[in-house]
Structure formats: C-alpha cells, structure tokens
Amino acid sequence: MMDVLAPVARHVIAPAWARWERSPYLRHYRRLLKTQFDPPEVIRQRQWIRIGKIVRHACRSTAFWVDRLGQVGVDGQRPITPEQFQAIPLLRRRDIQSHHREMLSSAYRGAQLHCHKTSGSTGEAVEILVDEAAQQFKRGCTLRSDEWSGWQLGERIAAVWGNPEYLKRGWRGWLRNALLERKTYLDTLKMDEAQIAEFAARLRKRPPSLLMGHAHSLYLFAEYLRTRDTPDIRPRAIISTAMVLHDWERRSIEDVCRCRVTNRYGCEEVSLIACECERHQGLHVNADGVYVEVLRPDGSPASAGEVGMVVVTDLRNLAMPLLRYQLGDTAVMSDRRCACGRGLPLLESIAGRVADYVVTPEGKWISGISLTENFAVMVPGVAQLQIVQETIDRMVFRIVRGPDFGPASLDLIRRLVEERFGPSVTHTCEYVDRIPQEPSGKYRFCISKVACRCHERGPRELILD
Numbered sequence: 001m002m003d004v005l006a007p008v009a010r011h012v013i014a015p016a017w018a019r020w021e022r023s024p025y026l027r028h029y030r031r032l033l034k035t036q037f038d039p040p041e042v043i044r045q046r047q048w049i050r051i052g053k054i055v056r057h058a059c060r061s062t063a064f065w066v067d068r069l070g071q072v073g074v075d076g077q078r079p080i081t082p083e084q085f086q087a088i089p090l091l092r093r094r095d096i097q098s099h100h101r102e103m104l105s106s107a108y109r110g111a112q113l114h115c116h117k118t119s120g121s122t123g124e125a126v127e128i129l130v131d132e133a134a135q136q137f138k139r140g141c142t143l144r145s146d147e148w149s150g151w152q153l154g155e156r157i158a159a160v161w162g163n164p165e166y167l168k169r170g171w172r173g174w175l176r177n178a179l180l181e182r183k184t185y186l187d188t189l190k191m192d193e194a195q196i197a198e199f200a201a202r203l204r205k206r207p208p209s210l211l212m213g214h215a216h217s218l219y220l221f222a223e224y225l226r227t228r229d230t231p232d233i234r235p236r237a238i239i240s241t242a243m244v245l246h247d248w249e250r251r252s253i254e255d256v257c258r259c260r261v262t263n264r265y266g267c268e269e270v271s272l273i274a275c276e277c278e279r280h281q282g283l284h285v286n287a288d289g290v291y292v293e294v295l296r297p298d299g300s301p302a303s304a305g306e307v308g309m310v311v312v313t314d315l316r317n318l319a320m321p322l323l324r325y326q327l328g329d330t331a332v333m334s335d336r337r338c339a340c341g342r343g344l345p346l347l348e349s350i351a352g353r354v355a356d357y358v359v360t361p362e363g364k365w366i367s368g369i370s371l372t373e374n375f376a377v378m379v380p381g382v383a384q385l386q387i388v389q390e391t392i393d394r395m396v397f398r399i400v401r402g403p404d405f406g407p408a409s410l411d412l413i414r415r416l417v418e419e420r421f422g423p424s425v426t427h428t429c430e431y432v433d434r435i436p437q438e439p440s441g442k443y444r445f446c447i448s449k450v451a452c453r454c455h456e457r458g459p460r461e462l463i464l465d
Ligand SMILES: [Zn+2]
Pocket: 277, 278, 279, 284, 338, 339, 340, 341, 342
C-alpha cells in the first residue's frame, strides 16, 4: 500500500504541530541542512565560539564549574584558550552523581527541564537536565542526520526498540504517533517469535520507509526473517543506533533487507554525537550540538586512526553544562574529508565501550568485541556467547550451545583462556538458552566488572587486537 499520508505529514502536519508546540526544531533543521556544507574551518570556528559561550555561562551560574574551571585559571571574564580548555579535568559519571545540584545552572532554577536518565554500565543512574531550547535544537540535528539514511520526515518508521515512548503519553502521545511520528514498534523487552512474526506481518501490510533499532535487535530480526520467515521486508533506509554495530551484524541486516545500514552514535546525556552519511565511510560528528575529542589514556589527543576514549562537550545545553564529559566509549578519529562534501568532522569508527574491555592481571586491556568473536568462531558448537569478567582473575562464559558443542569445545576454551588472560585466570561455563538483554534492551557480549572500576579511576593502557 502506498504511503499517501507521508507528504501530508511532512509538509502540513509537521509544521502545524511544531507551531502548536512552539518548537523551532524545523527552523533549526533547515538551517543545519545548509551549514553542514560549510568548510571544516568555519565549522570549527563556530564550535569554538559556542565553547566560549558555554564556559562563560558555566562560570557565571554553576557552583560546580566555578570551582573546577577556576582550577585551570578560567574565570569567565577573559575568553578561554584552547590550552586551558584541554586542561579542564575530565568529567566523569561519578562527578555528576555527587554534584548534581551544583552542576545545575542558577539561570534555569524553576524552569521546565527535560530529564535524560541513563542507567549506564555500572547500573548507577545518571540524570541530565536539558533546557527546552537545547532539546529542540538537538531534535533538529537528529532529524538532519536521520535523513542522511534516505528516509524523510513524515514517512513511516518501524522501530525495534524497548519501551515505546508514545504509550506513556496518553491520547496525545497516541495521536502524535499516528499523525506525525508514524512509528510501529517491536518491543525488544518482550521479543519472542510470535511477537516478531506479528511485527513482520504489520510491516508487510504497511511498509515502512525506515527500519531502526539497536544493532543487535535489528540483526536478530533480520536473522529471524532469513531463517524462519520470508526475507521480504524492504525498507528504503535502516538506522542502527545506541550500541556498537558489528560488521557481521551489518552484513546480515543489509543482506536480508537489501538496504544499507546507517550507523548512528549517541547517548542519553547529550543525544546525537555522530552519524554516517549516505557514503557510509565513517560517521560525521554532530558538530553543531557537541564538540568531540578522542583521547589517549594519558589525556593527550589521539592521532587520526588511533583508538581512544570519547570525550564530549555539549555545545547547547545551558541548564546543566557538560564540559569534557568522558562517556566510557572508545572511537577512532579521522582526518579524511568525506566525499559527500559536508564539512562536519569524521569519526572513522566507534570501537566499543571501555566497559567492554577485559583487563588481564598484567594490566592489559583486551577488546571484548574481538574476544567474543574470536571465541565464538574458534570454539566448535558455540551458537552465542557472553563473556563476563567478574574479578581480575575470574571469567564466566555464558554459552548458547549448538549441536557440535562437546568436550573438545571445553578443552579449547580452557586453552584459549590461558593463552589470552594468563595462567592465573580461572573460568566457569554456564549454559543458557539465550543471552539476556540489559534492562535498557541492549545486548552486551562482553561485560567486565573490573574494567568499569578501572574506568572510574581512569584507564591505564588500552590494548586492542
Ligand atoms: Zn559524508
């Protein structure tokens, strides 16, 4: 069935709704469409002006930043220099948890703020308050990059996602979804075969332009279509978001849906950070919303092509300024200019999360992604695998067994553990029917409880293979 409502939703309903909400996001979006092609120097200069503005504001209206910026000689009177900016101590989750009140700007006391909550890898919640103007600006940024996928505002969306948002907002949420957002959901927190089959049937009846969701949930959906159903769902665009997209997941999704996957990277605290454009050669940083640094463990900037920690500065949120916030992700910065002509800086790739690294007793960091893939490929009969590092010398392997699993598999695991982690590390195997999801609906294949603690103290050496 043709999507006759799409142009109406785009050209009539969306502008009318934005006017009714008094939201300027479409105005931002239209301007952002033009400025994305500005030369890199112009974009960098604009970012630097925003940094100056946000630093001044933070110095004048938040007790926390007055103190912290004072430590590096910034008082909000004279403009901050790049050297001073790079000397600002990295902001960690722990800081936000313990200084939440002092981080809130006095200029926004009593204002209506948007609350962005995240549970994070350690399970301790962090709450960021975002002002209305920043929220709407970010909405414009996200719309711009979502359209790089080939989808257009107003067209139907199929979301493989936990906790459908609109259900929480009563009739107004329902109406907004029916007319404007036009999303149909597969709730990944209740994902079983019957639910997936029903979702697929819905998509056949009303084909979406865009299929979006967490990387691994999209992969599971694609694999379901390929092995148990008919691989005939053909969206025009696919956006994978909120977790690392592995190459094998991308291949499977693209193969089944015959459509390129657009990889998007963001987090609850600052929203969109970077997104692939139609060229799919790296991710363009959302330079209008955030300033991104990729740092070595010693805090110096990583070179292009080198894996480092992601540190973001929110250029928009004045209610609760976030300067040099260490997210706990690792990424690779690029010095290439994308062939699409956009001047927005590029990230080569998102490598993973610091918490997804296993730390050996010798203090080496091993990438959990390659580790899990390595074990799953080498050990016969492993259908799926989750590695959990409980303590520095104890690992748990949660295994979904395939038909070939046997004594030889256990032998090989024993050998690989010794080879990879050293002789002092012990391990146990647990057999499960499936790898459980996180409460957020995300999947994780390597969880290191040790790396989380190291990350809180500041990482040591990152070793990647
Ligand atoms: Zn590009």
